[in-house]
Amino acid sequence: MKIAILGAGAVGLCISAKLSKICEVHAVCRQKHAKAIEKRGFVMTGIWGESNYSFKCSEMPAEDEKFDFIIITSKSNATREICEQFKDFIKDTPVISLQNGIGNEDIIKEFTDCVIGGMIITGFEWQDDGYVHVSVQASPIKLGLYPKGTNEKVKTIVSIFQKAGLDILEETNISGAIWGKTLYNAALNPLGAVMKVPYGKLLDNNAMEIISEIVKEAFEVSKAEKVTMDWKTAEEYMYYLKNNQIPSTAEHHSSMYQDLSIGKKTEIDFINGYIVKTGKNYGIKTPVNSTVVNLIKLKENLILDKTAHEN
Numbered sequence: 001m002k003i004a005i006l007g008a009g010a011v012g013l014c015i016s017a018k019l020s021k022i023c024e025v026h027a028v029c030r031q032k033h034a035k036a037i038e039k040r041g042f043v044m045t046g047i048w049g050e051s052n053y054s055f056k057c058s059e060m061p062a063e064d065e066k067f068d069f070i071i072i073t074s075k076s077n078a079t080r081e082i083c084e085q086f087k088d089f090i091k092d093t094p095v096i097s098l099q100n101g102i103g104n105e106d107i108i109k110e111f112t113d114c115v116i117g118g119m120i121i122t123g124f125e126w127q128d129d130g131y132v133h134v135s136v137q138a139s140p141i142k143l144g145l146y147p148k149g150t151n152e153k154v155k156t157i158v159s160i161f162q163k164a165g166l167d168i169l170e171e172t173n174i175s176g177a178i179w180g181k182t183l184y185n186a187a188l189n190p191l192g193a194v195m196k197v198p199y200g201k202l203l204d205n206n207a208m209e210i211i212s213e214i215v216k217e218a219f220e221v222s223k224a225e226k227v228t229m230d231w232k233t234a235e236e237y238m239y240y241l242k243n244n245q246i247p248s249t250a251e252h253h254s255s256m257y258q259d260l261s262i263g264k265k266t267e268i269d270f271i272n273g274y275i276v277k278t279g280k281n282y283g284i285k286t287p288v289n290s291t292v293v294n295l296i297k298l299k300e301n302l303i304l305d306k307t308a309h310e311n
């Protein structure tokens with residue numbers, strides 16, 4: 001069994017490390033990580049175990065390499081570019097998206113018929129080139145045929161993840177699971193990023209008032225999209241967010257916070273931006289999500305402007 005991980009960064013290199021114990025893995029990553037891994041192996045610490053792994057890494061697979069599965073773990077902003085760049089490998093191959101936000105699977109679907117959606121609520125933090133710490137985990141990984149259902153390919157990849165020691169479930173409603181994860185990211189990531197605080201600090205009542213409006217708007221849009229999630233109402237989800245998800249990831253600084261702190265664009269268009277864009281298609285007003293998108297884009301512009309002036 002041969003698996004390529006495209007856009008292998010914090011998430012992708014940790015998945016590559018675990019899978020490398022039971023199958024042949026090629027992590028397609030940036031040169032600096034490939035060099036560090038070649039020199040001293042990939043270092044992973046934290047709740048997925050502490051060890052040093054060696055597996056194939058480079059910026060480009062050989063032209064004649066064939067893969068049984070491809071996993072995309074880039075930021076959502078890079079999904080289209082990755083699909084274009086690696087379209088000859090992706091064509092006719094089952095492709096799994098292990099990314100945040102809504103819309104990645106629809107992009108991948110333009111390049112292959114078999115798209116497997118993924119949902120992962122585990123925290124991965126860079127320590128150095130080729131060195132990642134796995135910090136928190138709120139639930140098992142979920143994989144399922146996109147937009148829903150299952151098939152033999154899904155069952156095979158789920159069993160590979162299981163054999164590699166990963167906590168994973170087969171999900172027949174993967175669109176609902178992806179929406180569910182996006183609710184969590186839409187609720188917490190922008191506020192955590194603007195306030196520069198870990199998730200736990202957002203249990204404050206002022207933050208919760210804003211968050212409950214974000215969630216109410218998102219729920220209305222999800223209903224129009226006919227998506228079924230584990231929670232029937234915004235109130236039910238808010239209870240779960242406050243009592244389960246925030247406590248189990250309280251110490252984590254959102255990926256949006258981490259992106260802004262290193263001067264990178266965020267995935268806001270695939271999170272709150274998706275809710276706003278889809279709301280418009282149904283005539284649903286999403287003023288709080290819209291404000292949050294503008295705030296994050298303002299922050300991105302200010303940071304990019306500052307970097308341009310410093311250079």
Ligand SMILES: NC(=O)C1=CN([C@@H]2O[C@H](COP(=O)(O)OP(=O)(O)OC[C@H]3O[C@@H](n4cnc5c(N)ncnc54)[C@H](O)[C@@H]3O)[C@@H](O)[C@H]2O)C=CC1
Nearest residue numbers: 007008009010011029030073074075076099100122123124
């Ligand atoms: N970091 C985390 O804790 C979690 C992240 N996620 C999601 O998973 C996805 C990946 O996140 P991270 O691993 O944190 O991002 P990351 O930025 O660490 O990794 C993505 C890597 O892909 C590389 N890349 C992009 N285009 C490439 C190309 N054409 N060729 C080779 N490499 C390329 C980037 O340079 C980067 O190193 C995102 O959607 C994120 O929101 C989901 C759960 C947790």
Ligand SMILES: CC(C)(CO)C(=O)C(=O)O
Nearest residue numbers: 120121122123124254255
């Ligand atoms: C909390 C976490 C790491 C869960 O996967 C996440 O989604 C994020 O930081 O954006």
